[in-house]
Amino acid sequence: MTIATLIENNGEKYVLAVSGLMVGLMFGFFAQRSKFCLRAATLEFWHRSYGEKISVWLLTFSSAVIGVQVLILMGHMDSAVTRQISATGSLSGAILGGLLFGSGMILTRGCASRLLILSANGNLRALLSGLIFAVTAQASLGGVLAPWRETISGWWTVDGGQSRDLLALVGLGPWGGLVFGLIWCAAALYFSLRSGWGLWKWVGGIGTGLAVAAAWAMTYAVSKNSFEVVSVQGLTFSGPSAEWLMRVLASPAPEIGFNFGMLPGVFLGSMVGAWVGKDFVLEGFKDGYSMRRYIAGAILMGFGAMLAGGCAVGAGITGGAIFALTAWLALAGMWVGAGITDRLVDSPAQVVTSTQPTPTHKAP
Template sequence: MEQLLASDALSDSGKIMLGGAVVGLIFGYCAQQSRFCLRSACIEFWGGQLGPKLAVWLAVFGTALLATQALLANGGLNPQDVRQLATVGSLSGAIVGGLLFGVGMILARGCASRLLVLSATGNARALIAGLVVTVAAQASLSGVLSPLREALNRLWVVGPSTRDMAQHLPDGTGLALGVGCVALAGALAWRNRVAVRTTATAAGVGLAVGLGWAFTAALSRVSFEPVTVGSVTFTGPSADTLMALIVRPDVVPSFGIGLVPGVFAGSLAATLVHREFRLQGFDAGTGTVRYLVGAVLMGFGGMAAGGCAVGAGVTGGSVLSLTAWVALLSMWIGAGAAGLLLERAEAIGRRETAQL
C-alpha cells in the first residue's frame, strides 16, 4: 500500500480505486474461506448456541475494532475525517433500518456482503438477490423510496458530539473492547474446534476493514484531490457500481467502485483455488419470493441505517459510532425475531402436512 501511495504512475483517483480493489480482494478471499456471515452467527446465538459461526463473526468484529482503534490511538486516523463521527446521523434510521435489514438477511439467507461473496461461488440465488438489494438501495437513496427513507431518518437525528461514543467513554475503551472480542472469539473457536485457517481468515476480514481505513486516511493526507476517508461497506458502493455499469458511460473512480469487483474477484479466486465452485439456482423448495422480499428489506434498511451488516455493523462499529452500534444491535434483534417467526411458521407447515 505504501508503494501505491507513493507511485506517480497513477492519478489520485486511480490510486483510490486500485486501493479499494486490493482491500476487496483480501476481504473477498478471507470472507469466502472463513464463511463469515452475520446471519449464521445470529441463528446460532438466538438458538442458544455459542458455536463456530459466532466465533468467526466475533473474530472479524474484534480484529476490525482492534485495528481501527489502534489507528485512532496512534494518529493514523483522525476522527474529524470519519463521516460516521463528524456528521449528523439518524438513530431512528439506525433502529428501524437495522431491524428491517436483520429481517431481510434471514429471508435472503445472507447479508449484502455475504450475497456478493456467494455470487462468486456460482450461487445464482445470491447473485439475483444481491442485484435486487442494489436496486432497492438505489431507489432508497434517490428514487421512489427516498422520501420514505428521508422521513424516517428525520425522526431522531443526533449530532457528532453524541454520535462519537469515544467522547463519552474512558480512554482506551475501544482497544479494550477489541481485545475482549478477539479473546472471546479465540475461546469459542477453541471450544468448537474451529480450524486455524478459518480463524486466521476471519481475522483477515477484520484486518481488511482496518486496512481500508488506513489507506483512505493516508491517501487523503497526500492527495491533491478530495478523498473520502472510509472503509469496507456494500449497500451504497454496490448501488454505485451497478449504476456506473448501466447508466453512466464513464465510471467515477472511488474506493467503493474498486471494492465491489475486488470482493467478487477475491471470493472467486478462493473458490477456484480450493475447488469449491458449484452452480446453484432456484428450485421448488428454495422460496424465490422469500429471497426477493428479503433483498428489498435489506436494500432499504441498509440505506436507512447508514450501512449494511459490514458497513454499519463492522466498519462503523470499529470507530465507535453510536448510530452504527445501534444499527448493529437492531440487526441482531431483527434477525432473531425473523428467525423465530420463520421457524414457527415452518413447524406449523410441517404439522399440517403430516396431518394430510
C-alpha cells in the same frame, strides 16, 4: 514508493481504485474461506448453539476494532473525520434500518457481503438477490424510495462530532476501544475453543477483520497526502452496490474511486477462495416460495441498509470499529431483527415429531 508519489504519478482516483481492489481481494478471499456471515452468527446466538459461526464473526469484529484502534493510536487514522462520526446522524434510521436489514438477511439467507461472495461461488439465488439489493439501495438513495428514507431518518437525529462517538460519550479514548476489542477477541477465543480449532476459521476471521481496518487506513492515507478533497471511507456494500448499478445503467458513470475497485475485488477474491477450497457449485431456486422469499428479503436489506447508513459490514463492523453511535444501534437492530424474523418465519417449520431428526441452521 510513498503514497504521495503514487498520487503524483497516477492521480487520487486511480490510487483509490487500486487500494479498493487490494482490500476487496483480501476481504473476499478471507471471508469466503472462513464462511464469515452475520446471519449465521445471529442464528447460533438466538438458538443458543454458540459455535463456529459466532466465533468467526467475533474474530472478524474484534480484529477490525483492534486494527482500527491501533491505527488511531499510531496516528495513521482519525475517526473524527469520517462521515459516520462528523456528519449528522439518524438514530431512528439506524434502529429501524437495522431491524429491516436483519429481517431481510434471514429471508435471503445471507447479508449483502455474503450474497456477493456466494455469487462468485456459483450461487444464482445470491446473484439475483444481490441485484435486487442494489436496485433497492439505489431507489432508496435517489429514487422512488428516497422520500420514505428521508422522512424516517428525520424522526430522530443526532449532531455530528462527539455526540456520535461512543468512546467520547463514555469518556474513553482509543486505549479504551483497544481494550474493548481485546475483550471481544477473548470471547472469540472462548467460543472457538468450544466449537473446535479450525485454521481457516482463525486465519480467515482475522484476515476479514483486518481488511476492514486496511480500508480505513488506505483511504485516510490518500486523503492526508492529496491536495484534493478525498473522503475517508471504510468497507461497505450498500453504497458501492448502488454506485456500480448506476455505472452500468447511467451515463456519465460515477467517478472512479475506492468503490470502483473494491466490489470487483471482493468478487474475484471469493472466486479464488472457492477455487482453493473447491467450493464452486451452481445453485438455483428450488420453488416459487423460495424466490418470493429471497426477493422480499433483498428489498428489505436494500432499504434497511440505506436507512441505517450501511450494511452488516458497513455499519456493523466498519462503523462499529470506530465506535460510531448510529453504527452500534444499527448492528443491535440487525441482531434483533434477525432473531424476530427467524422466530416468526422459520421456527414454525422446525416443529418435528419424535421420529424426525431435529434440523439445524446452516449458513449457505
